[in-house]
Amino acid sequence: MSKINITEIEKVAKLSRIELDANELDKITEEFESILDFVEIIEKADTKGVEPTSQVTGLSDVWRDDVVVRSEIEPKDLISAAPEIQDGYIKVKKVL
Secondary structure: OOOHHHHHHHHHHHHOOOOOHHHHHHHHHHHHHHHHHHHHHOOOOOOOOOOOOOOOOOOOOOOOOOOOOOOOOOOHHOOOHHOOEEOOOOOOOOOO
C-alpha cells in the first residue's frame, strides 16, 4: 500500500509555495516513498537499553566569562574614523 500519494505531495508543495509539474510530482512522490520505506526500516531497529543522546562526539560547549578589557583607543577616535557620523554616533543605512 502506498504511504503517500500525489495529492499529499501537491498539498505540501502548495504550503511550501513550490510549483511542481506532473513529472516532478511523480518523481517526488517516489522519493518520498523511498524515504518513508527507509524510516520504516530504522523504526524496526532494537533500541532497548540504548540511552537517548543528542550528540555522539563527546564534545561539550566551551564557554568563557565575558571580560571587559579597556581599549587603548579612545571611543571618539574610533567614531571619527567612521564614514558618516550623526550626533556623536556612527550613522548607518536603515535596515528593515
